[in-house]
Amino acid sequence: MTRRTPLSRTVRWVVLALFAVFFVFPLYAMADFSTRNLIQGGRTLAAWKNLVRDDQLYSAITISLALAAFTVVVMLAVLVPTMIWVRLRAPWAKGMVEFLCLLPLTIPALVVVVGLRGVYEWVTYFFGESTLTLTFVYVVLVLPYAYRSIDAALSAIDLQTLSEAARSLGAGWATTIARVVVPNIWSGILSAAFISIAVVLGEYTIASLSGYQNLQVVIVQIGKTDGTTSVAASLATLLFGFALLLLLSLFTRGHRRGPGTNHVAQATVVAPAPAPAPAPAPLATAQPGAAAS
Amino acid sequence: MTTTTQDTTEGRTHPSLAVELTGLTRVYGSVKALDGLTLHIEPGEMVALLGPSGCGKTTALRILAGLDEATTGSVSVGGRDLTGVSANKRDMGMVFQAYSLFPHLTVLDNVAFGLKLRGESAATRRARASEMLELVGLSEHRDKYASQLSGGQQQRVALARALAIRPSVLLLDEPLSALDAKVRVQLREEIRRVQQEVGTTTLFVTHDQEEALAVADRVGVMNQGRLEQLAAPADLYTHPATPFVAGFVGLHNKVTAHVDGDTADVLGSRVPVLEGSIASGTGVAMVRPESVTVTADPEGRATVVSVEFLGPFSRVHLTAAGTALVAQMSSSQARSLVAGEPVGVTIEPSGVLVVQEQPAG
Ligand SMILES: Nc1ncnc2c1ncn2[C@@H]1O[C@H](COP(=O)(O)OP(=O)(O)OP(=O)(O)O)[C@@H](O)[C@H]1O
Ligand SMILES: [Mg+2]
Numbered sequence: 001m002t003r004r005t006p007l008s009r010t011v012r013w014v015v016l017a018l019f020a021v022f023f024v025f026p027l028y029a030m031a032d033f034s035t036r037n038l039i040q041g042g043r044t045l046a047a048w049k050n051l052v053r054d055d056q057l058y059s060a061i062t063i064s065l066a067l068a069a070f071t072v073v074v075m076l077a078v079l080v081p082t083m084i085w086v087r088l089r090a091p092w093a094k095g096m097v098e099f100l101c102l103l104p105l106t107i108p109a110l111v112v113v114v115g116l117r118g119v120y121e122w123v124t125y126f127f128g129e130s131t132l133t134l135t136f137v138y139v140v141l142v143l144p145y146a147y148r149s150i151d152a153a154l155s156a157i158d159l160q161t162l163s164e165a166a167r168s169l170g171a172g173w174a175t176t177i178a179r180v181v182v183p184n185i186w187s188g189i190l191s192a193a194f195i196s197i198a199v200v201l202g203e204y205t206i207a208s209l210s211g212y213q214n215l216q217v218v219i220v221q222i223g224k225t226d227g228t229t230s231v232a233a234s235l236a237t238l239l240f241g242f243a244l245l246l247l248l249s250l251f252t253r254g255h256r257r258g259p260g261t262n263h264v265a266q267a268t269v270v271a272p273a274p275a276p277a278p279a280p281a282p283l284a285t286a287q288p289g290a291a292a293s
Numbered sequence: 294m295t296t297t298t299q300d301t302t303e304g305r306t307h308p309s310l311a312v313e314l315t316g317l318t319r320v321y322g323s324v325k326a327l328d329g330l331t332l333h334i335e336p337g338e339m340v341a342l343l344g345p346s347g348c349g350k351t352t353a354l355r356i357l358a359g360l361d362e363a364t365t366g367s368v369s370v371g372g373r374d375l376t377g378v379s380a381n382k383r384d385m386g387m388v389f390q391a392y393s394l395f396p397h398l399t400v401l402d403n404v405a406f407g408l409k410l411r412g413e414s415a416a417t418r419r420a421r422a423s424e425m426l427e428l429v430g431l432s433e434h435r436d437k438y439a440s441q442l443s444g445g446q447q448q449r450v451a452l453a454r455a456l457a458i459r460p461s462v463l464l465l466d467e468p469l470s471a472l473d474a475k476v477r478v479q480l481r482e483e484i485r486r487v488q489q490e491v492g493t494t495t496l497f498v499t500h501d502q503e504e505a506l507a508v509a510d511r512v513g514v515m516n517q518g519r520l521e522q523l524a525a526p527a528d529l530y531t532h533p534a535t536p537f538v539a540g541f542v543g544l545h546n547k548v549t550a551h552v553d554g555d556t557a558d559v560l561g562s563r564v565p566v567l568e569g570s571i572a573s574g575t576g577v578a579m580v581r582p583e584s585v586t587v588t589a590d591p592e593g594r595a596t597v598v599s600v601e602f603l604g605p606f607s608r609v610h611l612t613a614a615g616t617a618l619v620a621q622m623s624s625s626q627a628r629s630l631v632a633g634e635p636v637g638v639t640i641e642p643s644g645v646l647v648v649q650e651q652p653a654g
Contacts, residue, residue, distance in 0.1 A: 158391055164360050165393040165451075167380040169407035169458060183397040 027235065034232035047228035048236075057218055057233060063131050064215035068200040071138040072193045075146050078139070080189065083150055084181055087159055101147035104140050109205035112137065120210070131212045138200050145199065146192035153188020157181075187252040194248045198241040307459050307491040309337035310371030312357070317366035318518070319352050326352040327363070328518035336371075339488050339495040340523070341505035343541070344515030350498040351390075353515075354466050357496065359383045370461050386455030386493070390467040392447050394439035400426065400450050401435040407458035425453035428487055445476040452484065456491060463488065463495040469504065481508050502542055506530065514538045534569050536648050539579040546585065546618050550578035550647050557647050560613055561594075562640035570647040578645045582608065585620035589629055590637035597630050613638050 037044040052058050079101075086093050104112075116137060127133050159181065166176040182189065204216035215237065223230035312334040319327040326349045334340045342350045355361035357368055359380035368375045375383060394403050404422035413421070426432050429449040439447055448468050455463060465484065469477045485508045488495050499505050505512045506526040513523040514537070522534040533539035550557040550564075552573050557566050559578045570576070587595070587609055595613035607627035611618040618638070630636065 157396070158393070161389050161391045161393045162395060164358075164380075165387065165389060165395070165454075166406075167360065168358055168383075168385055168387040168464075169454070170381050170384070170410040172379075172381050175410065180395055184395070186397075 027238065030231050030235045030238075034228050034235055036228060038228065047226075047232040050226070050229040051233060051236060054222070054229065056213075057222060057229065060213055060215045060218035061233075063213070064201055066132060067134055067138060067214060068197040070132060070135040071142060071200050072196050074135060074139045075142055075196055076189060076193065079143070079146055079150060079192075080182070080185075081177060083147070083154060084159065084163075084177060087154060088163060098147065098151070101143045103144075105144045110209065112140075113206055113209040116210075131207075131214060134207060134210070134212055134214065137206055137210075138196075138203065141203065141206070142192075142196040142199050145195045149188045149191040149195065150185065151188075153185035156188075157184045190251060191248055194244045197244055201237050201241060307456075307493050308371070308461050309492050310461050310494055311336050312462055312494055312496065313367075313369045314353065314357065315367050315369075317353065317356060317363045317368070319349070319356060319361065320364045325518050327356070327366075330366070330515070330518060330520055332513060332520055332523065334494055334496065335510075337492045337494055338510045339485070339497060339508065341497045341499055341509035341512045342515055343499060343502055343505040343512055345541070346500055348515045349518040350500070350515055351466055352518075354387075354464050354496060354498050357462070358385050358387055358464055384458065384461045385464055386458060386460030386462070387464040388448065388451045388455050388466065388468040390470055392439065392444065392471070393451055394442075394447055394454075396439050399436050399438060400431065400442070403439070403450055404454045404457050406454065411458065421457055422453075425457045426450075428456070428490065429453045429483065443476075444472050445480055448472065448480060449483070452487065456487070456493070460493060463493045465495065465497045467499055469499070470501075477504070484508065506542070514541055516541075531643065532567055533579070533646055536579060536646065539646050543581045546580040546582065546616075548578045548580050548616055548618065549575065549614075549650075550645070551575050552647050557645065559640045559645065560618075560638055562642070564640050564642050565644045567644040567646045570645075571649060575650070576647040577650055578647045580618075580640055580645055582619045582621035584641040584643055584645075585611075585618060586639045586641060587611065587620050587622065587626075587630065588637045588639070589634070591635060593635040593637035595636050595638040597632050597634050597636055599632050600627055600630055602627075611636065611638065 034047045035043050035045060037046075050057060051061065082097065086097050107115075120133070123133050123136060162180055162184065163176050166180040167173075171179065201215060203214065204220070207214040208217045208220070215233070219230045219233045219237075222233070312332075314330055314332040317327045317330040318325065328349075330349065330353055332340070332342075332353075342353065344350050352361060356363045359375065359378060359382075370383075394400075395406065398406065401419070401422050404425050405418040408418040408421055423432065423435070426435055429452055431446060431449055431453070434442060434446065434450075439450070442450065448471075451468070452465075468484070469480055472480065481504055484497075497505070497509060506529070509526065511523055511525050512529050514521045514529065516537050522529060522538045524532070524534075529538065530542055533542055539545050548559055550559045552566055552571055552575075554573070555565060556563050557570075557576075557578060558564075559580065564578070587597075595611045595618070598610040598612055598617075601608040601610065602624060605624060606621055607624045609620045609622065609627055609630055611620060620638075
């Protein structure tokens with residue numbers, strides 16, 4: 001721990017204040033707008049009640065939450081064993097896997113949609129037309145963020161020694177991963193999961209271009225006729241995302257006090273990760289404008 | 294073939310099995326990590342594998358543990374061929390060079406981990422783990438996490454964890470190399486005591502000759518993937534079979550010698566030669582520093598170059614007949630020696646190995 005000098009404390013407060021103005025002001029504006037009674041003046045919670053009362057919006061919310069959950073489950077089931085395996089058994093493939101996982105960052109959403117059209121004819125053939133088939137695209141979409149957090153967590157432990165110790169004590173591969181590796185990269189897995197949720201809940205472009213109705217698509221649609229409801233939904237999404245990230249940082253900080261010194265290293269993993277968090281923001285903050293017109 | 298030692302938990306015993314490594318080779322691309330390693334370990338015996346870095350010690354241990362596969366050759370324990378048996382089915386306790394405690398578990402849970410996998414009841418696990426922690430003297434640390442322990446304590450917990458499963462064989466891969474010198478000596482004695490208490494057949498890998506000679510029943514010296522010699526520590530020290538062993542086991546002087554039958558003339562002293570020496574003629578004798586006796590003698594043919602004080606004993610660097618020579622003696626004896634003064638040198642008549650000049654290795 002470095003001692004805090006008065007100067008660094010001042011800098012801290014200035015940064016915090018700037019941060020507050022930058023982030024809190026739009027949120028305040030959205031909260032204000034969403035509780036306005038546009039016709040009679042005064043305040044009303046009608047827009048917020050619509051979140052559950054409006055069938056279209058309510059089903060979009062549940063679909064997006066389900067999409068987020070499925071994406072996280074599939075992403076973890078694919079990524080965690082693969083990354084462990086590559087580190088232990090095929091280190092030569094690490095560069096390739098990293099490249100593949102980071103690739104989605106460089107491909108524009110439009111290209112993804114056009115490229116996937118052919119694939120999706122097959123996907124819909126097997127899985128039906130459900131919006132939930134977007135899970136497959138979203139798993140790819142969240143790969144870069146998830147890869148980064150899990151990779152950092154794996155780097156913080158001596159994976160080879162720990163897994164060899166577990167195996168010599170009688171653990172098979174599945175047991176080794178479940179009982180030894182996962183508990184020690186838990187904060188990396190959590191941060192991968194939470195960030196993926198934030199990305200999926202904020203995703204608009206791909207869903208809209210492929211003609212699916214997820215939360216953001218419906219928010220935009222509603223925004224064309226009912227500004228306050230759409231802003232309320234945006235704000236709710238944003239707050240949900242913030243709550244997740246807050247929970248994440250609380251959890252990893254709590255963990256830091258716990259057993260391993262390497263949890264300290266893992267906790268720092270979280271730092272670069274929240275980058276995609278503002279992802280819902282541009283879409284959401286775009287709404288008041290859309291509503292006003 | 295199989296003997297057993299009693300221990301207290303439920304009257305069950307630690308197995309003592311013979312270990313057989315036969316013609317092991319392991320090729321990594323163009324590197325031959327092992328090149329026909331054959332090694333037999335008696336039931337309950339502790340063998341130390343000693344050799345320079347990169348000679349294949351870890352590779353041999355990992356193949357025995359099932360963590361790596363031999364290119365050719367076989368491994369058997371207690372007469373049972375282990376080819377194709379995966380690491381988690383081999384029942385071998387292993388202590389690693391790197392700290393290997395599971396960071397998310399307490400000391401007690403670490404030790405009980407292997408028992409949990411074997412479906413032991415919570416009460417049995419607790420009793421057994423406690424017993425093992427007592428064995429390594431860490432009972433009061435049972436609820437701590439690895440990060441709260443010193444390196445030496447972590448390795449002791451790792452030893453307890455490896456022994457808790459009553460392993461068929463105990464494997465130790467340089468478990469002390471990350472520790473400082475004092476702890477290292479303490480812990481190696483502890484490892485020896487624990488090993489003798491439980492009687493498990495043990496393979497101990499190290500590159501520290503003092504460590505190997507101090508703890509093991511027999512020491513195997515490895516060089517470039519092969520076993521050069523396997524012998525009891527005292528035999529290895531007094532009767533090195535090859536120049537490599539002689540060089541590795543002690544800091545050795547290389548002195549020109551003339552062999553004549555059973556003895557050799559080394560710097561004017563008649564010294565018996567060891568088996569494996571050349572039959573006759575001129576060769577190089579490998580002389581241990583403590584076999585060199587230095588006496589203050591104005592007529593002497595050797596000259597003191599420097600005296601290196603090392604606490605209880607001192608190392609004296611000399612030149613005699615044009616060759617550099619190192620002698621080791623108690624510091625009180627060395628006190629009278631002054632750099633630049635002439636001294637007399639005699640070689641103690643314990644056996645020396647005399648080999649061809651410019652020996653390989
Ligand atoms: N996975 C691997 N891939 C390629 N080469 C390897 C691998 N493991 C070991 N080697 C090579 O095999 C040789 C023997 O390695 P090993 O680890 O057994 O040596 P060691 O005797 O344990 O040395 P040290 O005392 O440094 O631990 C070395 O030359 C090493 O570079
Ligand atoms: Mg090694």
